[in-house]
Amino acid sequence: xxxxxxxxxxxxxxxxxxxxxxxxxxxxxxxxxxxxxxxxxxxxxxxxxxxxxxxxxxxxxxxxxxxxxxxxxxxxxxxxxxxxxxxxxxxxxxxxxxxxxxxxxxxxxxxxxxxxxxxxxxxxxxxxxxxxxxxxxxxxxxxxxxxxxxxxxxxxxxxxxxxxxxxxxxxxxxxxxxxxxxxxxxxxxxxxxxxxxxxxxxxxxxxxxxxxxxxxxxxxxxxxxxxxxxxxxxxxxxxxxxxxxxxxxxxxxxxxxxxxxxxxxxxxxxxxxxxxxxxxxxxxxxxxxxxxxxxxxxxxxxxxxxxxxxxxxxxxxxxxxxxxxxxxxxxxxxxxxxxxxxxxxxxxxxxxxxxxxxxxxxxxxxxxxxxxxxxxxxxxxxxxxxxxxxxxxxxxxxxxxxxxxxxxxxxxxxxxxxxxxxxxxxxxxxxxxxxxxxxxxxxxxxxxxxx
Numbered sequence: 051x052x053x054x055x056x057x058x059x060x061x062x063x064x065x066x067x068x069x070x071x072x073x074x075x076x077x078x079x080x081x082x083x084x085x086x087x088x089x090x091x092x093x094x095x096x097x098x099x100x101x102x103x104x105x106x107x108x109x110x111x112x113x114x115x116x117x118x119x120x121x122x123x124x125x126x127x128x129x130x131x132x133x134x135x136x137x138x139x140x141x142x143x144x145x146x147x148x149x150x151x152x153x154x155x156x157x158x159x160x161x162x163x164x165x166x167x168x169x170x171x172x173x174x175x176x177x178x179x180x181x182x183x184x185x186x187x188x189x190x191x192x193x194x195x196x197x198x199x200x201x202x203x204x205x206x207x208x209x210x211x212x213x214x215x216x217x218x219x220x221x222x223x224x225x226x227x228x229x230x231x232x233x234x235x236x237x238x239x240x241x242x243x244x245x246x247x248x249x250x251x252x253x254x255x256x257x258x259x260x261x262x263x264x265x266x267x268x269x270x271x272x273x274x275x276x277x278x279x280x281x282x283x284x285x286x287x288x289x290x291x292x293x294x295x296x297x298x299x300x301x302x303x304x305x306x307x308x309x310x311x312x313x314x315x316x317x318x319x320x321x322x323x324x325x326x327x328x329x330x331x332x333x334x335x336x337x338x339x340x341x342x343x344x345x346x347x348x349x350x351x352x353x354x355x356x357x358x359x360x361x362x363x364x365x366x367x368x369x370x371x372x373x374x375x376x377x378x379x380x381x382x383x384x385x386x387x388x389x390x391x392x393x394x395x396x397x398x399x400x401x402x403x404x405x406x407x408x409x410x411x412x413x414x415x416x417x418x419x420x421x422x423x424x425x426x427x428x429x430x431x432x433x434x435x436x437x438x439x440x441x442x443x444x445x446x447x448x449x450x451x452x453x454x455x456x457x458x459x460x461x462x463x464x465x466x467x468x469x470x471x472x473x474x475x476x477x478x479x480x481x482x483x484x485x486x487x488x489x490x491x492x493x494x495x496x497x498x499x500x501x
Contacts (some may be wrong), residue, residue, distance in 0.1 A: 108454075109479050116182060116434065131226040131250070133189050135159045138168035139257075141210050142190055142243065142475060143296045145310035149198065153297070153308060154191035154206070155213050155252065156243050157224045158184075164219050170241060171442030174448055181437050182242060189230045190246035200298055209254045214297040215263050221255035241438040250404040262286050267299045274301035278321045288408075289440070292318045312401070315439055319404035326411035327392065331360050332418045338456045339463040340421075343470065344449035349430035351445050352467045353410060356422040356460065356488060362410070363387035363484045364403045364425045367473050372429045381473055387483045401439040402427075409446035424484050428471055456461040460488055 069442040103281045140156035148452065158164055166172055167184050173406075193210070195203045200211070213220055230245035259267075262284050266277040277300035281291050296314035298306040335357050365385040368375040377384040386397040397403035405427045414421060425446060457463040468475035 054199045080439045082255060093160075095281050112255075112434075115387075116179065131158055131229055131247070133159050133224040133226065133230070136161055136163075136164045137213055137216075137222045138164045138166075138188075138214040139218075139220050139293075140168035140188060141214045141293060141297060141311075143308050143311045143314070145312060148310065150194060150196055151193050151308065151310060152192040153200075153210055153373070154193050154249055155191050155210055155222060156188040157222045158187040159199055160187065160191065165395070168289065168293075169287065169436065170289055170444060173440065174444045175345065178434065178437060178440060182435075185242045186244040188243040189224065190243055191224045191226065191249040191252065192246055193249045193252075197298075200308050206249050206252045209252045211297045211299070213254055214259055214293050215259045215267060215299060216257040217260040218258065220257050222340040223251075223253040224249065225251040225253070231369075241440065242435075260286065263290065263299065267294070270303035270306075271285075272300070272302075274305070275321050275417040277284065277301070278318055279325050282322050288322070288443070290316060315400040316404055319401065319408045319439075319443070322402055323408040323411050325391070326408070326415050327360065327362075330414045330420050331390070332409055333414070333418045335359065336417075336419045336421045338458065339460055340454040340456055341463055341466055342452055342454045344452070346445050346448065347437070347441060349441065349445060350428040350430070351449050351451050351471055352426045352448060352468070352473065354424045354426065354463060354467065355410075355454070356424075356484075358430060358488075359390050360420050360424045361387070361389045361422045361484055362407055362425075363423070363482060364397070364399060364406050364427070364480055365478065366399055366402065366427045366429065367478075368429045369431050372431055372433055381477075383477070383481050385481050385483075402442040404444045405443035409443050413450035422484055422488070424482060426467065426471070426478060428473060428488045 114319075135158045137155050137157045142154065142156055144152040144311060146152070158167060164184075167188060173181060176309075191206075193203070193206045200207050213222065226247040227250045228247050230247040262281055263286065265435065266272060266281055269277070272280075274295070278291055278295065284286070292315050294300065296309045296311050296319055298308050300306070336355060337357055340355040342351075342355075344351045351364070361386065364387070364446050365383060367381050367383045369381055370379055384399045385392075386399050386403050406427075410423045410425065427442070455463075457466065464475050464479070467478075471478070479489065
């Protein structure tokens, strides 16, 4: 969303934002109602002084201008409370106010094949502009529902659930209580989407459900985790599993509930990767040090595998001007790890931890090998806005598809990584529990070798 810090009086225009847009010539050819553009940013902050041209925040491009540009391009399609289009299909369940949350469909006001709008598995290689471009077209309809009482919430929620299980785009007529407002949500956990408004009525065309998901939905004696694993084993895309999970499609009948989208994404990644981890532990260890690499959206991923028992760590380094270090002067690093026994608490770096864990476990299961895995991520200023946790999952999956660089020693592997990163390798080592353990912790085998 627009960078948040201070309440904006809704009775007055967002003067500072309009000034930025006019100064950058964004929206010059579009006639739009200024009141439909909701802004949340300090009126006396860097944005006002910068006006999108001086890059005072340190980012390589102004995210406000990028987001506003695509929103304004879609304005001519959003001049009515009646929105008709082909949903990818896509739904969104919020988390604010839990257990009473807003849920509803995401509908672009276009009639075409929109399936790619909500299939991150097919987004790798697309630019931030492309992703924001088609995601900003998705209008979010909102309807209040109690997460455990969704079956009594009426037609709108029933149709939203029906849409979530569809196998291909569905024609939808979204009748809103007012015109959608320009509120572009950007979050590191979920994919971005565009304007939103409360739903007055929802008309959904003929839907054909994914037969694999429909089977799990109909089995009210099947636990949710078992349903997730069964569908994943049958090749159903993680995104589709997450979507169905969020609208209470799985689990024992009495336990079913709506799950906020960002929570459902992490839950599914966690469930699948945890199961894969247990398989990984039964395989022989790899015999060399490996480094896999992927570079996308100005994120550099180096995945280091060590020939030892399963353990896992994820470390992220954010440059000044990036999403989670917007005003800092130095690189900020975050990390989480687990040993062979796994972890019992939620990873502090959030959903990215589980998304990367899923990707590396997929590769090890495919090879039937075991290793200690350390995922290193360097996020640079050109990564001007978060586009969702899928970016981590697909980046690491891409790394796993490449032929790894192999080394005989850990020192050789680290020297190679040092040449790929801008941050000195020593900083990575000092941040990493697993690297410090591998480099400095003596093992009993070290003493046996000397006898």
